[in-house]
Structure formats: C-alpha cells, structure tokens
Amino acid sequence: MPQMQLREALRSAMTEEMERDENVFLMGEEVAEYSGAYKVSEGMLEKFGPSRIIDTPISEAGFSGLGVGAAMAGLRPIIEFMSWSFTLVCLDQIVNNAANVRYMSGGQFKVPIVFRGGNGIAHQLGATHSHRMESVYARIPGLVVVAPSTPAAAKGLLKTSIRCDDPVIFLESEKMLNDVGEVPEGDYLVPIGKAHVEREGSAVTLLSYGRPLQRVVRSAASALVDDGIDVELIDLQTLRPLDVETILTSIKKTNRCVIVDEDWGYCGMGSGILYKLQKPAFDYLDAPIEYVHCDEIPVPFSHPLEEAMLPSVDRIVAAVKEVCYR
Amino acid sequence: MAVANELEKRSAGRKPPVEESPAPSSPAGNGQHPTVSPQTQIARLRMMMLIRRFEEQTFREYTKPGQKVGGFCHLYSGQEAIAVGTAALFDKTRDYLINGYRCHGHSLALGMSPHSAFAELFGKATGCSKGKGGSMHLFDAQDHNMGGHGIVGGQLPLGIGLAFAQQYKKTGGVTFTFMGDGAINQGTHNESLNLAGLYKLPCIFVVENNGVAMGTQVERSSAEKDLAQRGCGYAMPHYHVDGNDIDRVIAEFGKAVERGRSGKGPSYIVADTYRFRGHSMSDPMKYRKLSDGSWGPEVEEARKRDPITLFQVRLQEEGLITDSQIDELDEQVGEEISQAVQRADNDPFPALESRFEDALAETYPLEK
Numbered sequence: 001m002p003q004m005q006l007r008e009a010l011r012s013a014m015t016e017e018m019e020r021d022e023n024v025f026l027m028g029e030e031v032a033e034y035s036g037a038y039k040v041s042e043g044m045l046e047k048f049g050p051s052r053i054i055d056t057p058i059s060e061a062g063f064s065g066l067g068v069g070a071a072m073a074g075l076r077p078i079i080e081f082m083s084w085s086f087t088l089v090c091l092d093q094i095v096n097n098a099a100n101v102r103y104m105s106g107g108q109f110k111v112p113i114v115f116r117g118g119n120g121i122a123h124q125l126g127a128t129h130s131h132r133m134e135s136v137y138a139r140i141p142g143l144v145v146v147a148p149s150t151p152a153a154a155k156g157l158l159k160t161s162i163r164c165d166d167p168v169i170f171l172e173s174e175k176m177l178n179d180v181g182e183v184p185e186g187d188y189l190v191p192i193g194k195a196h197v198e199r200e201g202s203a204v205t206l207l208s209y210g211r212p213l214q215r216v217v218r219s220a221a222s223a224l225v226d227d228g229i230d231v232e233l234i235d236l237q238t239l240r241p242l243d244v245e246t247i248l249t250s251i252k253k254t255n256r257c258v259i260v261d262e263d264w265g266y267c268g269m270g271s272g273i274l275y276k277l278q279k280p281a282f283d284y285l286d287a288p289i290e291y292v293h294c295d296e297i298p299v300p301f302s303h304p305l306e307e308a309m310l311p312s313v314d315r316i317v318a319a320v321k322e323v324c325y326r
Numbered sequence: 327m328a329v330a331n332e333l334e335k336r337s338a339g340r341k342p343p344v345e346e347s348p349a350p351s352s353p354a355g356n357g358q359h360p361t362v363s364p365q366t367q368i369a370r371l372r373m374m375m376l377i378r379r380f381e382e383q384t385f386r387e388y389t390k391p392g393q394k395v396g397g398f399c400h401l402y403s404g405q406e407a408i409a410v411g412t413a414a415l416f417d418k419t420r421d422y423l424i425n426g427y428r429c430h431g432h433s434l435a436l437g438m439s440p441h442s443a444f445a446e447l448f449g450k451a452t453g454c455s456k457g458k459g460g461s462m463h464l465f466d467a468q469d470h471n472m473g474g475h476g477i478v479g480g481q482l483p484l485g486i487g488l489a490f491a492q493q494y495k496k497t498g499g500v501t502f503t504f505m506g507d508g509a510i511n512q513g514t515h516n517e518s519l520n521l522a523g524l525y526k527l528p529c530i531f532v533v534e535n536n537g538v539a540m541g542t543q544v545e546r547s548s549a550e551k552d553l554a555q556r557g558c559g560y561a562m563p564h565y566h567v568d569g570n571d572i573d574r575v576i577a578e579f580g581k582a583v584e585r586g587r588s589g590k591g592p593s594y595i596v597a598d599t600y601r602f603r604g605h606s607m608s609d610p611m612k613y614r615k616l617s618d619g620s621w622g623p624e625v626e627e628a629r630k631r632d633p634i635t636l637f638q639v640r641l642q643e644e645g646l647i648t649d650s651q652i653d654e655l656d657e658q659v660g661e662e663i664s665q666a667v668q669r670a671d672n673d674p675f676p677a678l679e680s681r682f683e684d685a686l687a688e689t690y691p692l693e694k
Contacts, residue, residue, distance in 0.1 A: 093483055
C-alpha cells in the first residue's frame, strides 16, 4: 500500500472522482493557479484545465451558493473553503439553501455538493480563524458532516462524499495535511454514517474524531493502555448522521465513556453526542459520561495560552481515570 | 411630491442599455411583430388575469375567518407583466428561473396549476412541495422553476450557480434570477453580480422594482436612486424597462436572453412596477396613506398603469379582442380559480409521517 500525505490522499480522491464523472468540478479561493492555499489541489489545474479547477474571488457567499445552484442543476461541485471559519459569512447559503432546498421542494431537487477545507484550531491564528464549526453544521437536518482522522479515511470518505447525493460538510485540518499514512489504491471508499473502532478494549469507550483524535486522543489512549486501562478507541468519522449503534455496542461492553473534541463544551459537538447517548446508554453506565473540550473562551493567539485552552493528554487521562474510578 | 411622478420617471427617459443588442429572434413583442399570433397575445393576457385572480383569491382565503393560508404571504398583484413576459421567452428544456419569496405569479406563468399552488398555500399533501414549502417556497422541477426563496437576496448565488451549470454543460440556456428592490442591498447582490460578470455566466438578473422594500421606499434604502446604476461595475448591461408593459418586458428581456444564449454573459434589468397589495398580509400600507387614513395619490396613479388594463386596451386597439371577449376570459379564469380553491380545500393534509421524508436523498450508512 502506498504511503502518502493526507493532502495527497485528498488530491487523489478528487482526481479519481473527476476522472470518473465529468460533472465533478473544484472551485474555491486559490485552488487553481496558486495550487491551493495549502497545496491540496496542486497539479489539478494542469490536469483538468480552468473549466473544472476554478479560482474564485474572495466571495464565500457567492461561490458557496453558486455551488448549491450548480448542484441543483445536476453538477457535483467540490467547494473548497480556505478555512471553515470563513463560512460564518456564508452560513445562509449552507444552512438555508444547501440543507433546505430538497425538503422545501418536497424532494424535487437533490443537492450533491461537497464543501471542504480546514476546520478548527490550526495554531496561533487567533480567535477569528480558529472556529470549530462541526457543532454548527452537525445540528442541521439536511446536511451530512464528516471528519477524517487519517490519510486513508480522508481519501475514502472524500470519494464517498463526492458520490453522495446530499450536501456534505467535509472537515479537514491544516495541521493534518502533512500526516503520512498508508492509503489503499484505486476505488477505496469509506462509508458515511459508520464509526470506526480503531482499538478494541474492554475498560472504557473513548470517542473522538478528526483533528482532536489525531492531535491528542491517540497519545492519551496509548498512555492509558500503558497504564493498564484497556481503552476502546472509536473514530466517529461521521458526525451527522451519528453512528449511535456502534457507540452503544461499545458502551454496553465497557460501561464507561469519555468524549473528546476541541469545541466549546456548552452546545458543543460533544454535547450533541451526549444528548444522543444519555438515555439509551443510561442503564449500561457505571459512571457519568465525561466530556473533555476546550476552555470556554475565544481562542487566544499566544502559543502557551492556546495550548492551555485545548484538551491535553493529561486532561483526557484524568477524565478516563475519573470514569474508571482510578 | 407625488410618488406616481417618481414612478413614471423611473420608467421613462432612462439611459439606453450600455450595450445595444439586436431585437430578439424569439417570438416576442406586440401585435406589430408578425411572429406573434393573436392567440399568443390573448393567452398572455389570460395568464396575467389568472395570476391577478389567484392573488386576490389568496388575499380572501388569508383574511377570511378560518384562515386557510398560514405563515407569511406576499402577493404579486400589479407585477404580472414581468412574470408573464418572462414566460414568453422561457425555454423549459434548458432555461431556469429562480426567485425571491414573491413567487406565486412566476410559478403560475411557467405552468404550475393554480390547484397545485393553492394546495401548497393551504399546506396540503397535493401542493407543489407537498406542503413543506408554503407560499414563499413554490418549486416545480418540471417547469425548471427552481423555487421561491425566503431569505432576501439568498437566491442570487443559487441563480449564478444554475447559470454556471448551463455554461459548464454548454446548453445555451439562461437563468432568470429574480429579486425585489430590497435584495439589491444585500451582500450577495455584490458577490453574485461580480461572479456572473467575471465568469460571463448566462444569468439575467431581474430587479422587480415596486418602489418599496417591505415599508421602506427606494428613496430611503438605496444611496443611488437610479437602480439600474446598481448593476454598474460588473461588466454587464444594466438598464430599466417599464415592468407594467408586457411587450416592453418581452423586448428588453429578449435582448438579455439573446446575449446569454450567445455566450456574451449576464444582464441586469430593473423592471419598474407597482405592488397593489401590501408587502405581506400584515401590512396596512400606512406609507401609502394620507394623514386622514385615505389612500395617497400614488395609488390612484398606479391604478391607471395597471399592467392588465394597459395590455387589454392595447389588444382592443389592435382589434385582437373585444370587451365581451375580455369579460368571457375573466369569467373563465374566475371559474378556474374557484375550482382550484375548492379542490385544494378538499385535499388532505399530508400524512404526519411524511414530515420525515425529503430531508435527505440518501439513506445512511451510505456505501457507494
């Protein structure tokens, strides 16, 4: 199996799907001549030409809505955002148009579109550029939200997302693009709506996804296993619709659960997951579910302050020990 | 200052289009155009009358006891020439139309049955959107009616997206992107016009300028009073048309259609008109009344320029229709409307379980 960067995995998914279906195109700021702000689309302009790899002016509402209209007319747009933080200026297009058009038309139209880009805290970008947008979108009926945590998942999930007939919010991280991993060749597809049990264990169910999983949760799991706590680590992969079944199966075995994200806790992504779990998991739990999240402050610029607001290995280990009464 | 004079000024004596185009080749114009048959002209008149009847019936259904039409409801009475003129140019096999929330008239003009529209207004299962859209969100995929959209200006990016797809697939189609004079002050107006001009998309932006955004007159909302100038700076022709004169609408929109089909890019047209009813059903139209509560002069002046009357008089003058034929038409559309209401009234509400349908196209987990 070839090793590649996550950025290359995304590129190969887009390239393969564009070769497979001429209705797929890529549009966004700097995606063409600049090769992508983070070089995800490097070489794609040369391969597919300017009619399918399309630079836009800085007009998020304009080009995100353009994508929705094009999808209503039968195309399959991939809309790249330089940062998901910038979608605060085009929420209306995603929430009111992409997500609602099918329902409001009584199912007359479908909106097969992928919105993708870097989500969350990408190190010292300050409060405006560090939004974790998953809880904003994962609460919207009509949208699908996915967040890969490995290069292989990035490729497989993106290919499935491009083929999906519903609008997909595809959450990457600028801090994951250089990650290297094995990526299956060819038509490798990861299902949407299925969580992945990354490590089987019996003592506690540890839930996370995307960037937080990659940044600290895997390290915390290793530390806990070294400490004799048999962690079951689940990569949620899809945040909407949530694979509650896989999570419950795990909790029935472990009777304990900790959720980790980089969102704010109140109304955060983990809060939504807790809402889905508290009733069906209640009878199986030996301790309240713990939720490790960011401090409830705007994201500070200074490196030590930013680090301090984020979930750390120590915080996760402490939370797991709390639910395990250790 | 009489607002009516302002209305006339808006329509008359404007600068010609930035770019002169040849007359449209499609069947358009008035009786002087040999390509337009009397039957076609009469069918257009009939549709305008049908839309008026539909809206006035909607008004009654909304306001009478046991109100059947719920939610917000925005009537099109007075603006019919624009929708029907557009439909005259519209090629359902390749063109698209997208709209703001004042969408009843365009939907009927493109072919939606009054029954389907009434049923949607009543929230019935037989409505065009199965009772899930309502008055502001009438969609009809068959007619390429890409919907009424409830957020002011929110439909403009979708309009350029439809036009983008037409360009991408080289269909030769054009997209009519409708908005009111209120939408031009939204940010999406700037972004969409710029993208359309930049990519040379076959998008026809139509501003239906009825002079007032909800209760705020253009004079109090736009720094530039000549609204065609708001289409300036985007590399596209921008001009006015008398939106109450269907033949002028067809002729001027026709130029934009020609331009779009031939790959020259977008156009921006301000169709000046008048809204006989309030912004929505809850609008007492104080802004049109004198201090004693009676209608101000603008209303009387606007009635004189009723697009239906103007067209009727023209067809009579051309000898295409008689008084009694107009009465007959009126009776016909009246009957059609009352039958449609009755049918929609008797239709069932959607099954409660249907509320879970149509949110997503796929079932999950999704493996492809």
